[in-house]
Amino acid sequence: MKALAILIGVVLVVALAGGVFIGSGIYDIGADSPHWQVTERVLTMLRKRSVQTRAEQIAAPDLDDPRLIADGAEHYAAMCVGCHLAPGIENSEIRTGLYPKPPVLSEARELKPGNAFWIIKHGIKMSAMPAWGATHDDDSIWAMVAFVHKMPDMTPDQYRELTANKEEEGGHEHGHHQHEHGAQDRSQENTVDADNKRTQDQDHRAAKDLLAAGAAPEAEAVVQAFHNALARGDRTAALAMLADDAKINEDGETQDRANYAEGHLAADIAFLKNAQVKLLSRVSARAGDRAQVASASAIHATARGKPVALRSDESMELRQSGGAWHIVMIRWSSQPLSDVP
Numbered sequence: 520m521k522a523l524a525i526l527i528g529v530v531l532v533v534a535l536a537g538g539v540f541i542g543s544g545i546y547d548i549g550a551d552s553p554h555w556q557v558t559e560r561v562l563t564m565l566r567k568r569s570v571q572t573r574a575e576q577i578a579a580p581d582l583d584d585p586r587l588i589a590d591g592a593e594h595y596a597a598m599c600v601g602c603h604l605a606p607g608i609e610n611s612e613i614r615t616g617l618y619p620k621p622p623v624l625s626e627a628r629e630l631k632p633g634n635a636f637w638i639i640k641h642g643i644k645m646s647a648m649p650a651w652g653a654t655h656d657d658d659s660i661w662a663m664v665a666f667v668h669k670m671p672d673m674t675p676d677q678y679r680e681l682t683a684n685k686e687e688e689g690g691h692e693h694g695h696h697q698h699e700h701g702a703q704d705r706s707q708e709n710t711v712d713a714d715n716k717r718t719q720d721q722d723h724r725a726a727k728d729l730l731a732a733g734a735a736p737e738a739e740a741v742v743q744a745f746h747n748a749l750a751r752g753d754r755t756a757a758l759a760m761l762a763d764d765a766k767i768n769e770d771g772e773t774q775d776r777a778n779y780a781e782g783h784l785a786a787d788i789a790f791l792k793n794a795q796v797k798l799l800s801r802v803s804a805r806a807g808d809r810a811q812v813a814s815a816s817a818i819h820a821t822a823r824g825k826p827v828a829l830r831s832d833e834s835m836e837l838r839q840s841g842g843a844w845h846i847v848m849i850r851w852s853s854q855p856l857s858d859v860p
């Protein structure tokens with residue numbers, strides 16, 4: 520009984536002292552006056568345990584998906600870089616005065632995807648870190664996670680390339696370019712669309728640069744076999760490599776497998792018949808039964824009697840089922856080789 524009385528006494532005294540401390544205004548709440556070491560340690564532990572406990576069950580999607588990374592780059596450049604910096608961006612005015620100081624995310628190698636997701640979505644109390652879940656859906660947040668995840672391996676140039684187009688947004692011209700894969704002409708009114716498209720393609724290309732060469736060899740082999748079939752005009756073999764639900768996007772125009780088989784396939788074969796194709800680069804990434812293969816080629820051909828030289832960029836997504844890989848998505852775009860820096 521006596522012990523209990525003492526305990527209650529101690530609690531009352533501490534509470535009273537706390538009240539006096541708060542009421543007196545002695546505490547310096549200024550962001551330019553750092554915590555005591557012990558407070559700092561308690562807060563760090565509190566944050567770590569709180570996030571870990573809540574993030575444990577969160578499963579990440581494929582963070583190597585170039586589209587996700589490109590999407591995340593856009594968000595990051597618009598909303599995060601001021602506080603968290605980036606490769607080639609050493610400091611900012613807002614960051615200098617913040618307390619706690621936002622971590623430099625390009626150095627956050629040990630950050631777990633689930634933890635990053637939770638923090639970005641819910642923010643952190645009593646710090647400058649906002650809850651982005653209030654204004655963004657989970658897909659956008661995963662895009663930011665995917666981007667942040669790649670940042671430690673990014674050079675300043677890669678960062679600039681991935682985010683440069685965003686700063687230019689608002690309809691600047693990106694120069695002119697024409698349809699690849701032969702047969703059709705792009706008319707002038709499509710120029711704006713084509714410009715937007717090319718911007719996206721550049722993002723994707725930059726994202727792909729982060730993938731590894733030869734990471735998905737079986738998928739790369741199917742991509743090559745598809746090209747070989749087109750080059751020798753073997754429709755059946757080419758179509759056999761397309762999944763039933765495959766989508767083919769040529770310069771922003773999407774067709775399903777049946778449309779492609781009836782239309783553009785013949786045009787592509789005709790175009791390639793007298794074309795010389797030189798593969799410039801090919802990279803791939805695999806996650807489970809999905810793979811992504813990105814290729815760039817230089818194509819020299821003749822269209823309507825005139826020689827053309829194009830750089831073609833291709834991104835394919837493949838799915839494995841029953842031991843075989845099939846193409847589920849193709850994106851093709853091109854520009855005159857003379858436009859390529």
Ligand code: HEC
Nearest residue numbers: 598599602619620621622627635638639643646647648663
């Ligand atoms: C106004 C400044 C500010 C902005 C803008 C901001 N953050 Fe933060 N962020 C912080 C601060 C401060 C912390 C550290 C909080 C702490 O440690 O208590 C933080 C922490 C984080 C962490 C945890 C890092 C780690 O190592 O634990 C991640 C991930 C993160 N932010 C991502 C983002 C992303 C993505 C964006 C943009 C969508 C963003 N932040 C925008 C201030 C900001």
